[in-house]
Every structure is written in C-alpha cells, then in structure tokens.
Amino acid sequence: MTWSTREIAELSGSTVKTVRYYHEIGLLDEPDREPNGYKRYEVRHLTRLLQIKRLTGLGVSLAQVAAMETDTDGHASIFRAIDAELEATVERLLDIRRELAALSRPGASPDVPTGFGGVAEHLRDNDRLLITIYAQLFSDESMDAVRRILEENPTPALDERFRDLPEDADEATRQAVAEQIAPFVDGGATGHPITLEPRASTPRQAAAARSAVGHALQALYNRAQIDVLRRAYLIGRADGDARPARD
Known part of the structure; x- marks a missing residue:
C-alpha cells in the first residue's frame, strides 16, 4: 500500500509543508512517482517520519537527527547533552516556582x-x-x-x-x-x-x-x-x- 503526500502527512501527524521540507534538507528520501507524476509514499517513509517526530519531540534538533544517520556511535552523547539541558531547564522552572510562591505570600513585594x-x-x-x-x-x-x-x-x-x-x-x-x-x-x-x-x-x-x-x-x-x-x-x-x- 502507498500514500500520497497529504495522506502520509496526516498519518504521521505532520503537514505537507513539513514533509516537503524534510525532502529539501535530506532527512526524508524522495519516494517513487506514479506515471501521472504524483508521489507515492511507502511504509519506510512513514516509519522515518514517525522516527523524526519522536526525536524532535524529545528535543533533538533536525541537524542532530541528520548527524545520527552518519554517526551511530554519537547517539548517546546527543541524548546526554539534551538531558543536561532539560535538567538545567527544570532547575530554572523550579526557581521560578519558588519565586512565584514567595511573591504570593502576604506582604511580598515585586519591587x-x-x-x-x-x-x-x-x-x-x-x-x-x-x-x-x-x-x-x-x-x-x-x-x-x-x-x-x-x-x-x-x-x-x-x-x-x-x-x-x-x-x-x-x-x-x-x-x-x-x-x-x-x-x-x-x-x-x-x-x-x-x-x-x-x-x-x-x-x-x-x-x-x-x-x-x-x-x-x-x-x-x-x-x-x-x-x-x-x-x-x-x-x-x-x-x-x-x-x-x-x-
């Protein structure tokens, strides 16, 4: 079974514009075309889109996704770097919550x-x-x-x-x-x-x-x-x- 660009975008929870952009930057292979010129996407394209969606949802940049294709040994270092960034973000958010709690107390002043x-x-x-x-x-x-x-x-x-x-x-x-x-x-x-x-x-x-x-x-x-x-x-x-x- 194959899908059109619109269908593959809907199945992967993406957009037609995003699918075309992934083609432009080399993250997604171009599919074969039918005699009428329409693209026909296969299961491998769907799984690739789902993989990209999962990685970007975890905070992996598109450049890092591309690098993971050629440097399979660097996966762990990429994930560790993202985890460290998330840890720092969590600490900043906790600091913000502590400050908001302090400002919510009676008599507190934002000045x-x-x-x-x-x-x-x-x-x-x-x-x-x-x-x-x-x-x-x-x-x-x-x-x-x-x-x-x-x-x-x-x-x-x-x-x-x-x-x-x-x-x-x-x-x-x-x-x-x-x-x-x-x-x-x-x-x-x-x-x-x-x-x-x-x-x-x-x-x-x-x-x-x-x-x-x-x-x-x-x-x-x-x-x-x-x-x-x-x-x-x-x-x-x-x-x-x-x-x-x-x-």
Whole structure:
C-alpha cells in the first residue's frame, strides 16, 4: 500500500509543508512517482517520519537527527547533552516556582528581590533599587547578610537620619552619621559583617560589577550620603583590624 503526500502527512501527524521540507534538507528520501507524476509514499517513509517526530519531540534538533544517520556511535552523547539541558531547564522552572510562591505570600513585594519582602515597607525607592542591583551582582550569601541586618537590627531613627541627610551637610554631621553606621558595616553591632562578593567568575566581570555599583550609588544618593558611606566603610575596616581575633 502507498500514500500520497497529504495522506502520509496526516498519518504521521505532520503537514505537507513539513514533509516537503524534510525532502529539501535530506532527512526524508524522495519516494517513487506514479506515471501521472504524483508521489507515492511507502511504509519506510512513514516509519522515518514517525522516527523524526519522536526525536524532535524529545528535543533533538533536525541537524542532530541528520548527524545520527552518519554517526551511530554519537547517539548517546546527543541524548546526554539534551538531558543536561532539560535538567538545567527544570532547575530554572523550579526557581521560578519558588519565586512565584514567595511573591504570593502576604506582604511580598515585586519591587525587591525574593527574601526582602519582610523589610520592603521600610525601604525608600532608592534603597529598593539599590538592593535590586545588589541581588543581580552579588552572591546569595552576600545578600543573605544584607537581609539579616535589615531584619534583625532595624534602626529606623538612624535610617531616617541617613536618608534625610542634605547634600550640603557639614563635616561634623557627616562624621557623626558615619560613626553610627560603621558598626553595621563591619558587623560589630550585628555579628553579621557585610562582605559583598560578586557573582562574577572573572576579574573583569568583578570589576564591572563594582563599577556598576559605584554608578548606582551616584545616581541614587547625594554626595553627602555617599561620603558618609565611604567614611563608615573606612571606620568599620579600621575597627575590624583593631578588634582582637576570636578563637
């Protein structure tokens, strides 16, 4: 028994256009033709179409299907590569589901990274934007340290003093605010020092991450606030160097 192009396409769950395309790229042999010029497909054509459909349904590309015809020893490596891609896709989907679940909880905010929903209401817009940038550039461990400080050591009065610091704040005011903030930078007041480790895998990427943070700080905070953060960092580092090491 033989079939026309339309019939073989319907039997294989394909389309006439697809069958013709497989002929063009060499995946499907051309069938014999009847005296009137019509193609007549046989069982071997149907089984080939079903094989291609099964492989492409598993994620095998048409180029890989073609390669499998000439390299029978490479089948396993193709399937392993596709399985690894699927595993990575599954992990990404699981991450998405976890984030969606977190965003579905009461009080969660899409304006801050996952895990910061509990402190979002106390953050101003520029703080939210900076944390969003941090979450992209720095490691999960770094962000956990930031989140713990915000959750476990709320300092609303100090936060407001820093946020309301005018750009023309005098030297004494800047130094006083910096000294108040410093213990939270080096961990002396919290037990959780903040060490921002870039996610980057190369020195160039790490440098780009730190440069991006510098630009973000300049865009989101005024010069007095940036100066206070710089002073707090230097004070915290000096205090950390002077603090005796723990056993």
